[in-house]
Amino acid sequence: MAWQRKILRVDLTAGTCTQEALNMEWAKAYLGQRGLATKYFVEEVAPSVEPLSPANKLIFATGPLTGTMASTGGRYSVITKGPLTGAIACSNSGGYWGAELKMAGWDMIIFEGRAATPVYLHLENDTATLHDASDLWGKTTWETEPALRKKHQDSQLKISSIGRAGENGVLYAAIINDLHRAAGRSGVGAVMGSKNLKAIAVRGTLGVAGIKDPKAFMKATAAAKKVLADNAVTGEGLPKFGTQVLMNVINESGAMPTRNAQDIQFDGAKDISAEAMHAPRVTDGKANLVTNQACFGCTIACGRISKIDQTHYTVVNKPEYWGASGGLEYEAAWALGSANGVNDLEALTFANFLCNEDGFDPISFGATVGAVMELYEMGVLTKEQLGIEAPFGSAKALTYFAGLTARGEGFGQEIGLGSKRLTAKYGHPDLSMTVKGQEFPAYDPRGIQGMGLTYATSNRGACHLRSYTVASEILGIPIKTDPLATEGKAGLVKAFQDATAVFDSAGICVFTSFAWTLVDVAPQLEAACEGDWSLDNLNVVGERIWNMERQFNNAAGFTAKDDSLPKRLLTEAAKTGPAKGLVAGLSKMLPEYYSERGWDTEGRPTAATVERLGL
Amino acid sequence: MAEASIRVTLKLYASLGKYLPEANRRSNQIALEVPATSVMTDLIAPFAVPPAACFLVLVNGVFLPPGQRPTAVFADGDVVAIWPPVAGG
Structure with missing residues (x-):
């Protein structure tokens, strides 16, 4: 085993x-x-x-x-x-x-x-x-x-x-x-x-012993690797352009939360995209992207390694930031960039370096800065409080705040509490783009309706990595669905949530799911582990995990009212793009989702569901 | 009587960007004036973009299903954006 x-x-x-x-x-x-x-x-x-x-x-x-x-x-x-x-x-x-x-x-x-x-x-x-x-x-x-x-x-x-x-x-x-x-x-x-x-x-020098059937495991993993290699997304797209290729895709689709989700498209997206990371800079003729990089055992290698232009204001006389390090992934580029209206690729890379160097989440940090910039433009927060002018689009404010937050200084202490607490303190809680207190990532539910249900029901607060329906709604993986429709999304979200729980529990990367389904995972687990890892049972295991997390949250005090979205997404229609005039249709999806899950109207697993899943 | 023409913006992203003229690669787009009867393959043919490489096609941000690509015509002012197989997260 x-x-x-x-x-x-x-x-x-x-x-x-x-x-x-x-x-x-x-x-x-x-x-x-x-x-x-x-x-x-x-x-x-x-x-x-x-x-x-x-x-x-x-x-x-x-x-x-x-x-x-x-x-x-x-x-x-x-x-x-x-x-x-x-x-x-x-x-x-x-x-x-x-x-x-x-x-x-x-x-x-x-x-x-x-x-x-x-x-x-x-x-x-x-x-x-x-x-x-x-x-x-x-x-x-x-x-x-x-x-x-x-x-x-x-x-x-x-x-x-x-x-x-x-x-x-x-x-x-x-x-x-x-x-x-x-x-x-x-x-x-x-x-x-x-x-x-x-x-x-x-x-560790012991290796992983005890594979149940080594010969079958080698055969299964080799077959699964071939699926990844032969798939154009995992074999070519992700290694070459990384997740950042989505910057232009999502912007063109009209689903990019921009300037604290006031807008749904960002005119600076092209400047901070995968394509921009590949292009030679005007200043020094070098590209931001140095190379891609793989994690342990990965045959996709989507990671980005970047270098900042040494003449950029963020790193002048700071040689410790001149080396190659972790570059922008899509979510970070969005949160540090589009969410704040900032289109300075080098500034975003620098802020991302600081997030890695001192260990903080660029999604929640960037989205919190977006709320700060909106409060600044409203006159609620001032230069005197913040220590800098902070209108949308200010790269200098972004990188200044990143430094303060990393070091725990000045207004960085308030940014470090996240947008829910910060906007509540200053009297505008509706400006926090969060679910259950966590900032949502780079997909606007007005333009990708399934992601609204995903965010609202995610067990760890708003998140794309619990049910990536973008794959289906925008990219057509495994099947294309209409991103503007609410019909059918309850079942789609549930299916993504349960399958993702299995990928996250197996020890493999969820990005394999652009090519693999559980049909590809099951033979690897069956060969490696004792127990029943058939496709049917894996579906049950995923559902069991999801419901276990839900039960913990319910016991911690979360109720159906927490399965919601920021008011802005529910009441302020998208201004441009295919979703123009639409709000997030959560109320059309949530009751069906509860029903699909076998939960009561308060979002609690019924006794029958608990028994069926062996919880 | 001359055939009616329309203006279309063609955007080629990711690895398809290399098919654009050098001057258009940084912006990933080119403005075209094409016959009103043009379909997707007519837009990309002058740039030698392999049709098989066109995975995701959006017209004004809306997905154009593969089955409609051989026959769908465009309106004046349309933006046609095309990607090879891509994903992220």
Whole structure:
């Protein structure tokens, strides 16, 4: 079996590390990573727990395919109760850290309590030790990673850490591994910071033993890799242009939230697109994009590596930002750019570097800046309060705020609380583009109706990675549906949500789903793992995971009224594009969605649903 | 009597941008004046864009289904944007 059957429990209050056997009954019902770690979480943590208290727990979890030869098998997730939302949080990251943890012999690590002073965990195969991290506290992730490699004299050490944002309680702080891969959303980094846990440094040399049928697994993974290679999206489009190719697609489709969702198309989109990243700059003749990059075991390689123009105002006399590092993905480019009306590609790249360096989510940060800029243009916030003029379109304000938020200085402390709290404080809560307190990403539900239902019902607050109906509504994957129609979207969203829960629990990247369906995943799991991983059962597993998360949120106090959208999307019609005159038709979709889910009118799984799913 | 013509903006994105004249590549678009009877293949033929590479086609932001591409004609002022297979998230 592809699980290591071993978890590490770290009591930060007591300073102890304890090995436990993985609960294999749960593994066969919840698969791994997102599903299995959430099962542990909901069994051990009260839904009412205060997210930043020692009673909250923080779980780093791999999936059964993590660390194997399955394509993209390098994923891990961080599960906790999120401080931004108060809902279940589950953030997924790539890079190399997840595979290293698995190859050190562990399926997951459960952190509980709070260390009295800053610590980091060092794992070398079976040996787990907590170390003093006082000298690392206050350092960025970019400083922490080399410092730990030097201290342990191990250049191959893989490190997951928080920067100053996590230490300072930025409610959307991220956990960063491999310098620029992130468990990015919902503030998992703030929970890590609240526990005085700076980093987890891992070295694993054991590999992943126990594949159920190695020969069948090699055959299944080879066949699945061929599907990825032969598919024009995963074999050509994503490696060459990355997710950023969507910038012009979504803008042309009239579904790009712009200037805090006042508009639905951005005339500067072409300047911050994938095509712009490839084009030689006027200033130095070099392109922003240096190369693409793959995570562990990935045969897609969609990651972007960029360099900032050394003459750009953001990096003049700052050689530490002249090197190649994690470039713009679509969501970040949108949040830092379109959401604020900023079309300066180099400024966006710099702000993105800061998000990686000090560990905070560019989506929530950028969207919060959008709210700040709207409040500034209304006269509610002033230059004196902000420290800078901040109209829409100001790259200088954007990068200034990124620095303040990274360092926890000045108005950055308020931006670090997210747009829900910030706009409420200044008397305009309707200007927060959030669901359950989390900022929505780069697709406007007025132009892509299924994404409205996706955001409203996402268990971790507004998110595109819980049900990416954009694939169907805009790109025609696996089938084309009308983005402006509400009919049929309830079933579409449910199908995407349940399937995505399986991808997130298997240890593979959800981007494989542009080419793979569960039909391609099932043979890999069947060959690797004991248990029933047939297509039929995987559909049930995905649905079970979704309902388990929902039950936790319901018990934490969320009700049907929280399955909503910002007032602007429901009442202010799109001004341009194909969706001109439309608002988000959530009320037409939500009752049908509840019915499809087997939930009552209050959004609670019925007794029959709970029994059917074995919850 | 001369055949009626219309003005259409053709946008070629991602790897299709290379088929545009050098001067148009940075903007990814070119203004065309074409016969009113033109269909999609007529728009891209002068630039040698392989029809098979045209995965996503939007006319004024609205999806043009593959089945309609051989026959759909355009209106004056239409914007026709074309991508190869792409995705993101």
